[in-house]
Amino acid sequence: MRLFLDIGNTAMKWRLYSPGKPRMQGGQAHRRDWASLVDELAQRCGGHVRELWVASVAGREGDQLLEKELLRALGAQPRFYYSPAAGAGVVNAYADPARLGVDRWLAMVEVWHRTGAAVIVDCGSALTLDAVDGNGQHLGGYIVPGLAMLRGSLFQGTAQVRVTDSAPATLGLGCSTSAGVENGVLRMSVAFVTDVVVELRKTLSDTCPVFITGGDAAVLQPHLGFATQAEPDLVLDGLERVVSGAGDGTQG
Numbered sequence: 285m286r287l288f289l290d291i292g293n294t295a296m297k298w299r300l301y302s303p304g305k306p307r308m309q310g311g312q313a314h315r316r317d318w319a320s321l322v323d324e325l326a327q328r329c330g331g332h333v334r335e336l337w338v339a340s341v342a343g344r345e346g347d348q349l350l351e352k353e354l355l356r357a358l359g360a361q362p363r364f365y366y367s368p369a370a371g372a373g374v375v376n377a378y379a380d381p382a383r384l385g386v387d388r389w390l391a392m393v394e395v396w397h398r399t400g401a402a403v404i405v406d407c408g409s410a411l412t413l414d415a416v417d418g419n420g421q422h423l424g425g426y427i428v429p430g431l432a433m434l435r436g437s438l439f440q441g442t443a444q445v446r447v448t449d450s451a452p453a454t455l456g457l458g459c460s461t462s463a464g465v466e467n468g469v470l471r472m473s474v475a476f477v478t479d480v481v482v483e484l485r486k487t488l489s490d491t492c493p494v495f496i497t498g499g500d501a502a503v504l505q506p507h508l509g510f511a512t513q514a515e516p517d518l519v520l521d522g523l524e525r526v527v528s529g530a531g532d533g534t535q536g
């Protein structure tokens with residue numbers, strides 16, 4: 285069986301593939317406690333992992349610890365996939381390609397193979413936005429704090445700003461501290477994504493598709509004033525594509 289892992293800064297998502305059987309997948313938040321994370325994964329995936337592919341943005345030290353625990357608990361050598369200069373028909377915009385978050389790279393590769401030119405918004409621990417043109421050229425992107433990080437920075441930087449109730453956020457003016465924060469961070473994020481998409485659609489095409497993924501995609505999507513395609517598993521889809529060599533450079 286092949287096990288694919290998407291390790292973000294907040295959550296780990298996994299997908300188990302064995303030929304002829306339906307894929308199994310799941311995920312959970314981690315606190316960088318790699319040992320217990322891997323033990324729980326081993327309970328779910330059993331001991332028949334033959335190939336283990338990891339897309340991680342946990343950093344070098346995290347990856348080293350993760351590798352040790354995966355070897356211990358699953359008995360399979362993890363293969364870490366990092367962003368290349370080019371691959372699967374897509375060209376990395378970074379002069380130092382490996383510095384591009386592999387989650388961003390894989391989501392972009394997957395989307396380009398599905399639709400060509402596109403904008404990809406990943407509402408994760410950080411909110412990232414990337415653009416790729418019809419030739420597979422990565423045009424670059426942005427990295428801004430995700431919703432939880434925005435809230436957290438307010439809590440850390442102030443004495444009194446706290447969120448005490450969990451009323452769903454809107455884009456409207458807040459009439460309590462909680463609403464002021466929740467509505468504010470939501471509106472900031474929506475305004476940022478909207479502003480960039482409107483500008484990119486002047487060059488890519490005015491109907492260029494926008495894909496949205498990540499743990500907060502469901503929070504943002506209803507408030508965006510344009511159609512977006514929610515795809516929660518873009519990173520795992522992209523990893524499976526590049527690993528199985530299906531990303532052979534031709535689109536579609």
Ligand SMILES: Nc1ncnc2c1ncn2[C@@H]1O[C@H](COP(=O)(O)OP(=O)(O)O)[C@@H](O)[C@H]1O
Binds near residue numbers: 312
């Ligand atoms: N069950 C959950 N566990 C952790 N974060 C969650 C969960 N559900 C929604 N979120 C939100 O999603 C963000 C994490 O996004 P996600 O894409 O899952 O993680 P990562 O950034 O690790 O890829 C968190 O910052 C939080 O705002």
Ligand SMILES: CC(C)(COP(=O)(O)O)[C@@H](O)C(=O)NCCC(=O)O
Binds near residue numbers: 291294412427
């Ligand atoms: C920007 C990210 C932290 C997003 O990861 P996530 O929010 O999913 O944990 C990740 O893509 C990353 O570590 N990138 C490296 C820096 C860069 O992409 O330029």
Ligand SMILES: [K+]
Binds near residue numbers: 292406409
């Ligand atoms: K992510």
